[in-house]
Amino acid sequence: xxxxxxxxxxxxxxxxxxxxxxxxxxxxxxxxxxxxxxxxxxxxxxxxxxxxxxxxxxxxxxxxxxxxxxxxxxxxxxxxxxxxxxxxxxxxxxxxxxxxxxxxxxxxxxxxxx
Amino acid sequence: xxxxxxxxxxxxxxxxxxxxxxxxxxxxxxxxxxxxxxxxxxxxxxxxxxxxxxxxxxxxxxxxxxxxxxxxxxxxxxxxxxxxxxxxxxxxxxxxxxxxxxxxxxxxxx
Numbered sequence: 001x002x003x004x005x006x007x008x009x010x011x012x013x014x015x016x017x018x019x020x021x022x023x024x025x026x027x028x029x030x031x032x033x034x035x036x037x038x039x040x041x042x043x044x045x046x047x048x049x050x051x052x053x054x055x056x057x058x059x060x061x062x063x064x065x066x067x068x069x070x071x072x073x074x075x076x077x078x079x080x081x082x083x084x085x086x087x088x089x090x091x092x093x094x095x096x097x098x099x100x101x102x103x104x105x106x107x108x109x110x111x112x113x114x
Numbered sequence: 115x116x117x118x119x120x121x122x123x124x125x126x127x128x129x130x131x132x133x134x135x136x137x138x139x140x141x142x143x144x145x146x147x148x149x150x151x152x153x154x155x156x157x158x159x160x161x162x163x164x165x166x167x168x169x170x171x172x173x174x175x176x177x178x179x180x181x182x183x184x185x186x187x188x189x190x191x192x193x194x195x196x197x198x199x200x201x202x203x204x205x206x207x208x209x210x211x212x213x214x215x216x217x218x219x220x221x222x223x224x
Contacts, residue, residue, distance in 0.1 A: 004156075031210070040123070042202055043157070044213035050210060058211060090156050103212065104154025 001026050004106035008090050012112045013081040021076040021109050023091030031094045033058070033103070034066065035085040045092065047087040049074055081113045120203055120215030128223050133190040135218040137203030143213075145178050145206040146186040151217075152199045160201075161188070195222050 007022045020075040025032065032072030033048035035058075049068040063085060074093075078085060088110050092103040120137045127133060137146070145164055149157035162171050163179035163186060170177055174191045186203055203215040 035214075040216055042118075042120070042216045043204075044214070045211050048210060056210065059213075092156070102159045102162065105158070107154070108156055 001005040002093055004093055004104050006089075006106035006109050008109060009107065010110050012114065014077075014114055015082060017081050018077070018079050019081065021078075021089055021091075021111075023076065023106060024072050025074075025091075026072065027093060027104065028071060028077070028103075029090045029093035029095055030071065031096055031103075032068065033092050034064070034074070034076045035090045035092065036060065036085075037090060037108075038087050046076065046089075051062065078111075083113045085111065086113045087111060118203055118205055118213055118215035120218055123216065124219040124221070126223065127193055127223045129193060131193055133193055133197070133220060134185045134187065135189075135201060136224075137205075137215045138185045139205060139213075140184070141205075141207065142183040143205035143207050144183070146177070147204040147206070147212070148177050148186070148188050149202045149204060150199045151202065157202055158197060162213060169199060190220075193220075193222050197222055198222050 005027045023068050030051045034046040035043040037043050044060045046064050047066040050053045052071050088108050090108050091106040094103040117216050123184040147162050148160045151157040161177040166183050168179040176189045178187045200219050202217045204212045
């Protein structure tokens with residue numbers, strides 16, 4: 001099993017550009033989520049999905065879109081990048097979040113918006 | 115939204131010393147989790163706590179679920195250099211979201 005994979009590992013964007021951060025898992029997990037990590041602020045939930053075709057907003061959803069067409073993939077889209085979106089982005093998956101079961105995290109994507 | 119206050123923000127200790135860190139919330143949680151993150155990696159789960167008062171160990175790590183359900187503690191005994199990293203607490207209240215603390219950065223001097 002590869003676990004949770006994320007691409008790219010690093011990305012530099014100019015303000016206003018769009019891009020998609022890819023996330024895939026091969027553990028057949030129903031729950032997937034995206035977090036951003038900023039210094040001193042821990043991880044903040046952007047969007048999550050409890051299964052294919054179902055997505056919902058987390059704590060900081062503005063400026064990001066997601067879709068879940070398959071169980072395996074959960075891409076995160078930045079429609080018009082802003083410097084405030086400079087951060088490290090983590091994708092995670094688990095069987096279920098509500099029971100506090102273990103979330104498996106990907107290695108992260110470090111994004112810089114100039 | 116809910117917030118978790120984690121302290122201390124950073125610790126610089128001597129190898130062999132014991133470490134204590136804690137996490138407090140203004141809200142009740144049903145589950146407390148402790149993660150460790152090493153540089154360039156995603157967080158990895160260390161300990162999960164599911165019941166108020168629960169005390170759980172994982173090797174040299176021990177975590178407790180506070181009786182009030184608004185706090186949790188993590189202790190590391192006899193620290194070693196590979197304990198270096200950022201330790202995060204996270205809480206779940208039976209919904210679909212985890213709330214993370216700001217992290218405790220641990221540095222160990224050999």
